[in-house]
Amino acid sequence: MKDKVISSLHKLRDISPLVHHITNSVTINDCANITLAIGASPVMADDENEVKEMVNLAKALVLNIGTLNARTVESMLIAGKEANKIGIPIVLDPVGAGATSYRTMWAQRLFEELNISVIRGNASEIMAMSGLTGNTKGVDSSSESDVAISCAKELIGFKPCTVAITGAVDIVIDEVRELRLKNGTKMMKQVTGTGCMASSLTGSFCASGVEPFLAAASALTVIGIAGELAECSLKNNEGIGTFRTRLFDYVHTMDANKINLYMEALENEKIRA
Amino acid sequence: MKDKVISSLHKLRDISPLVHHITNSVTINDCANITLAIGASPVMADDENEVKEMVNLAKALVLNIGTLNARTVESMLIAGKEANKIGIPIVLDPVGAGATSYRTMWAQRLFEELNISVIRGNASEIMAMSGLTGNTKGVDSSSESDVAISCAKELIGFKPCTVAITGAVDIVIDEVRELRLKNGTKMMKQVTGTGCMASSLTGSFCASGVEPFLAAASALTVIGIAGELAECSLKNNEGIGTFRTRLFDYVHTMDANKINLYMEALENEKIRA
Amino acid sequence: MKDKVISSLHKLRDISPLVHHITNSVTINDCANITLAIGASPVMADDENEVKEMVNLAKALVLNIGTLNARTVESMLIAGKEANKIGIPIVLDPVGAGATSYRTMWAQRLFEELNISVIRGNASEIMAMSGLTGNTKGVDSSSESDVAISCAKELIGFKPCTVAITGAVDIVIDEVRELRLKNGTKMMKQVTGTGCMASSLTGSFCASGVEPFLAAASALTVIGIAGELAECSLKNNEGIGTFRTRLFDYVHTMDANKINLYMEALENEKIRA
Known part of the structure; x- marks a missing residue:
């Protein structure tokens, strides 16, 4: 797996694609800069008059619903349909799905109306996308991440895609494979946008x-290792300000x-039955 | 007072509330990261379709009119009314009140239509909110901060709340109390958003x-001390870039x-007559 | 030329004008902070209800079409016409002109409807503004920057202004003068917003x-030197995160x-025939 990640990174830097x-x-701003940091090139146009051409x-195409609103969600649909038409992959970051019904509805609708290559979210976002609502503690004795995995499988069963569930352990799952990645640090949750950046890297x-x-x-390996190295580099009285700067550095x-x-x-990586 | 601020900080970090x-x-982005830095949790949704639920x-709830526009000001009213209904405190940052009539009008209208717990602004913003216009130098021989204090008292008389006037000396004032805080540094005015961040911390x-x-x-104590320490830590050729990073660190x-x-x-703290 | 740049900087810091x-x-956020870093004062209001007054x-006035949309482009026209009326200079940053027809159309229309003092863009943006489309490699044997210079001259011929073409070598050109500036570093292209910041400094x-x-x-001298010094200051494992912080510092x-x-x-500087 290490070799595959390394050659992916070399490929990315050779091509330097527009995202x-x-x-x-x-x-x-963080999404644009992390895209540049890894070696790709970002463009962030969001007006319905130009997204199709862009x-x-x-x-x-990366669709992120962090500050979902009536204007840009229309642009997401237009851009997403065009991306499907010309055959470029879409990454969906369903930020905050489950927090409000508007957000959950749109996360699901984007997944239904578009062919998404990767969904990248935390456990509760993935659960919300699969229609699981309310307190997950009551579901059964499974841990949250086990519940999220079965939700991811439901999503994949409904429409084939890769689901990346990020948390203490990151889980990447598709129709036949499952991978657990252990890089990263708690400090990444203390800076806004590390999830969004993981999606941009994906x-x-x-x-x-x-x-x-x-x-x-x-993507999860790169940002996870960068987070660990950034945290290790902190000296006395350095906190999330310096951590954030170093995350881009690493x-x-x-x-x-x-x-x-x-x-x-x-x-x-394992083939599921 | 120091003990009270310290136990407030401990309380905040124990609870880690959603703001x-x-x-x-x-x-x-700065508002989200400073909220994380102090130990709370930010959410920045601004669409009228979801703010009530959020x-x-x-x-x-923190309402900040820095880039006031027709779309988000409606969301502010909806969110503010809901906040009042369920009884959670609102902090209003009337950024730039006094600069344009649209801005002044909305700052005043948000104060009138909502029950605000804290207004955090600089002297000229507080003066504008109380209806004082034009050149304050002509008012009388009082210094600007004295004028701002009497404006704050007017606002409080109209509708009880706390007013925090930030400047070289920060003044916190409510119906019966008045406090002057001397932490902070001029360099905080050379970075955008330190006022906004003070409101987010509040x-x-x-x-x-x-x-x-x-x-x-x-809030003003924490950001003021952080500003002083950030400035003290600067070495040769370090300026507002490093200062800003260290502000988050401290x-x-x-x-x-x-x-x-x-x-x-x-x-x-003193009881007013 | 050095003396002129130095006295411009002193003038700016004496006046600390609102931009x-x-x-x-x-x-x-970067545009606001770089404006503060150089010693001026930024305001970023973009609602049609207040831009005229602001x-x-x-x-x-700095107009930047980086995330052009129907709402703010109207504000740009209102603000721009008012700026012309009261006689303050306008800087136009035609970000991404040439990438989509919507963007190219608006970049051209802002230039046509307003009197612009400085256009600051890269070679392909300047070419797009002058109506040159498609693959510039086919134009003739000229290098891209030579083509961009002749496009800039066309724009200036159509409507007198200064055009600043940024790239490996920056070219500043007006009706009678032409200047090539060699400061800067490739790393500036690996951070989003260095072009925008150059426009804000202008x-x-x-x-x-x-x-x-x-x-x-x-402006191009200041940000170019700052970029060089920022890059020189980088130590092991420091990359665009630290570079960006130091750019503001320098x-x-x-x-x-x-x-x-x-x-x-x-x-x-030379007088053209």
Whole structure:
């Protein structure tokens, strides 16, 4: 798996593909900069008058509903349909699905109306997308991540795609494979946008022609290792300000050596029965 | 006062409350990250289709008119009314009130139509909100901050709330109390968003169940001390780039020790006649 | 030329003018902070209900179409016409002109309907504005920058203004003068917003009463030197995160000494035949 991630990274940097984002206003700058940091090229146009044309210049589309609104969700549909038509992959980040009914509805609708290559969310977002509502503690004795995995499988059963569930352990899952990645640090939850950035990185790998499952695995590995190295580098009185700066630094300077040294895949890729 | 601020901070970090922001597009990322830095949790949804539901998940609402527009101001009214209905505190940041009539009108209207717990602004914004227009130099021989204080008292007389006037000396004032806080540094004016961040921190303390007057005092103390420490840490050729990063660091690593060492309250809390 | 840039910088810092931006959602925070870093004061209001009044408080207007949309482009027209009426300079950043027809159309229309003092873009944006479409490699044996220069001359012929073409070598051109500036580093292309920031700095110099040609030259010199120094300061494992922070630092701490030491003008200002 390490070799695959390393060659994905080399491929991305060779191609430096254009990644079209329609994203939220909170982390839009971070999404653009992390796309540049890994070696791809971002464009963030979101007006319905130009997204169709812009998609045609790009090699992948990232849709992020962090600050979902009536204007940009229409642009997402237009851009998404065009992306499907011309055959470029779409990454969906269903930020906050489950928090409000508007958000859940749109996350589901984007998934239904478009062919999505990768959904990247946390456990509760993935659960919300599959229609699971309310308190997951009552579901059964399964842990949250087990519940999220079965929700991911439902989504994949409904419409084939890769689902990346990020958390203490990241899980990447598609129709036949399942992978657990152990890189990352709690501090990543203390900075806004690390989830969004993981989605942008996934879009960057997809845009390079890396297949969706490996693209998600590569993205989560890169940002996870970068997070660990960023945290390790902190000195006295340094906190999330410096951590955030270093996160960009370590994604930018990520290389084969760091991936070989630090990548931790808990289980190997496995064919499901 | 130091003990009260310290226990507010501990309370905030124990609870880690959700703080709903409807804010401007310039500093929205900073507002989210400073909320995380202090130990609370931000959500920045601003579409009228979901703000009512989102407010119900939050423990405080921050309304910031920095890039006021027809779309989000409607969301502010909807969210604000819901916040009042369910009884969570609202912090209003009347950014730029006084600069244009549209801005002044909306700052006043939000104050009139909603029950606001804390208004956090600079002297000219507070003056504009109370209806004082034009050149304050002509008012009388009072200094600008004295004029702002009497404007704050007018606002409080009209509708009870806490007003936090930030400047070289920060003044926190409510129906019976007045407090002057001397922390902070001029460099904070050379970075965009330090005012917005002070409002987000105030919202974070309010969301933790800290009463509004103490919430404002705690927020201004924390960001003021963080600003001083950030400036002190600068080396040769470091300017507002590094200062801004360190501001987040020092809010993130703020603790009882730093508050005890550096908090400077010019006057004690006092009961007004 | 060095002396002129140095005195422009001193002038800017003496006056600290207000610079009104209507800009994109990706780099709006960077535009505000770079304006503060150089010593001016930013305001980013973009609602049609207040831009006319806000322009009257400002000394220059920066229009940036990075995330062009139906709402803010109307505000740009209103603000631009008011700026022309009261006689303050406008800087236009035609971000992505040429990428979509909507973007190209608006870049051209803003130039036609308004009197623009400085257009600041890269070679392909300047070419798109002059109506040159398609693959520039087929045009003739000229290099891209030569083509861009002749496009800039066309624009200037159509309507007198200064055009700043940024790239490996920056070219500033007006009706009679042409200047090549060699400061800067490739790393500036790996961070989003360095072009936008160059436009904001140009607006800041214009707002100080520096004439447009010198304002553009001063802005490109300052950000170019800052970029070089930022890159030189990077240590092991530091990348675009730290680079970006230091870029703000070095703009903030820019001084006569650094300009004297590092400014590189490839050719002198020259009167064209």
